[in-house]
Amino acid sequence: MSVLIFTLIVLLGAFLAGFLGSLTGLGGGVIIIPLLTLGLGVDIHYAIGASIISVIATSTGSAAAYVKEGLTNMRIGMFLEIATTVGAILGAVIAVYLNAAYVAVIFGCILIFSSMMTLKKKVDHTTLDYTSKGAKFFKLNGSYPNQGVETPYAVKNVAGGFFMMLFAGTLSGLLGIGSGALKVIAMDNIMRLPFKVSTTTSNFMMGVTAAASAVVYLHRGQIDPGIAMPVCIGVLIGATVGAKVLVKAKTDKLKIVFAVVVTILAIQMIYKGLSGGF
Amino acid sequence: MMMEETKQITDKDIQSLVGNLLRAGVYISMGIVILGGIIYLFDHSSEKIDYAIFDMNKVSLKTVATIFEEVITFKGAAIVQFGLLMLIFTPIARVMMAVISFFIEKDYLYVVIGLIVLTIIMVSLSGGFAH
Numbered sequence: 001m002s003v004l005i006f007t008l009i010v011l012l013g014a015f016l017a018g019f020l021g022s023l024t025g026l027g028g029g030v031i032i033i034p035l036l037t038l039g040l041g042v043d044i045h046y047a048i049g050a051s052i053i054s055v056i057a058t059s060t061g062s063a064a065a066y067v068k069e070g071l072t073n074m075r076i077g078m079f080l081e082i083a084t085t086v087g088a089i090l091g092a093v094i095a096v097y098l099n100a101a102y103v104a105v106i107f108g109c110i111l112i113f114s115s116m117m118t119l120k121k122k123v124d125h126t127t128l129d130y131t132s133k134g135a136k137f138f139k140l141n142g143s144y145p146n147q148g149v150e151t152p153y154a155v156k157n158v159a160g161g162f163f164m165m166l167f168a169g170t171l172s173g174l175l176g177i178g179s180g181a182l183k184v185i186a187m188d189n190i191m192r193l194p195f196k197v198s199t200t201t202s203n204f205m206m207g208v209t210a211a212a213s214a215v216v217y218l219h220r221g222q223i224d225p226g227i228a229m230p231v232c233i234g235v236l237i238g239a240t241v242g243a244k245v246l247v248k249a250k251t252d253k254l255k256i257v258f259a260v261v262v263t264i265l266a267i268q269m270i271y272k273g274l275s276g277g278f
Numbered sequence: 279m280m281m282e283e284t285k286q287i288t289d290k291d292i293q294s295l296v297g298n299l300l301r302a303g304v305y306i307s308m309g310i311v312i313l314g315g316i317i318y319l320f321d322h323s324s325e326k327i328d329y330a331i332f333d334m335n336k337v338s339l340k341t342v343a344t345i346f347e348e349v350i351t352f353k354g355a356a357i358v359q360f361g362l363l364m365l366i367f368t369p370i371a372r373v374m375m376a377v378i379s380f381f382i383e384k385d386y387l388y389v390v391i392g393l394i395v396l397t398i399i400m401v402s403l404s405g406g407f408a409h
Contacts, residue, residue, distance in 0.1 A: 004323035045332035068297035085398045207369030221337040225358035229315045
């Protein structure tokens with residue numbers, strides 16, 4: 001395959017990955033990696049390097065809008081970034097020593113888990129119980145604009161959230177994905193944040209987390225300009241268009257269709273990993 | 279939580295500043311990547327791709343220093359890599375700016391937290407974990 005053809009195919013695929021990733025809330029990274037490895041025979045190390053770059057591009061782009069709207073809790077973000085950056089570097093270093101086949105199998109499992117999470121009905125866990133000492137010390141309790149009304153919320157179980165974030169960061173660094181699904185669990189279910197705050201704050205943290213592991217990948221030569229260039233341009237444009245469509249479209253049916261597709265991809269990744277294809 | 283009215287810089291100002299920085303960072307770095315991509319395609323479009331097996335030494339542009347040295351040669355790949363580096367720096371610059379803002383706001387706890395995050399990334403950036 002020539003460089004031109006490869007670039008065009010990856011550009012188109014990355015556009016679709018970014019578009020669907022933003023519509024379903026899965027993110028572009030989890031789709032572009034199977035596409036590159038299963039579809040185009042690219043080594044998973046290059047795919048991960050390119051994907052982590054696209055995670056920085058998309059999350060930084062959307063974080064800009066959310067931060068301005070006042071939805072992001074910057075203190076929670078900064079505090080938990082300690083956990084996610086340490087995790088991200090840890091993950092990227094583990095990836096150096098781990099056999100590519102294991103990485104593919106773990107990737108497949110996380111992919112199935114993430115797609116299931118997008119289908120799960122969200123339960124509001126918010127509370128006004130201000131008893132958490134950790135939340136008070138780190139000034140994490142806050143408020144956000146909810147249908148025009150500034151609504152306060154209290155934060156619980158700071159330590160639990162912190163450790164979950166360490167884990168989310170590690171997977172992000174290991175697999176080259178944003179691991180938004182895990183971050184949202186840590187913030188929704190454990191720390192009891194409102195959805196709008198948890199999703200936007202998770203997005204806000206993703207850029208720094210991805211940057212931490214991206215520098216490890218850069219030093220290892222996993223970020224190849226020939227792949228990273230079409231991937232990050234395509235995913236960013238796709239995600240931007242997706243975000244515009246999302247406002248109008250009903251995504252429930254799409255989410256189910258997409259979860260099935262993603263699960264099939266995931267099973268292929270696991271199968272290929274177990275059968276020595278990587 | 280009560281906000282003191284005497285504070286000159288509020289969380290709202292920080293939010294707006296951070297939002298603008300993030301947006302500008304993405305636009306500028308992607309612009310550089312696209313420019314580099316076009317040059318890269320002009321020079322290499324008919325060559326064969328070879329990404330089937332990962333080779334640590336295939337990509338030569340791996341450190342901040344080499345990328346800065348190579349970008350002035352105006353080769354497509356070097357410009358792309360420079361743009362990607364700018365993109366990686368954008369969220370890092372965001373943390374730096376937040377540290378300064380928290381300092382002006384006199385929230386020293388968050389100055390320390392921000393510095394911890396920066397230190398972690400800087401240690402990683404120096405290449406300490408890559409080998």
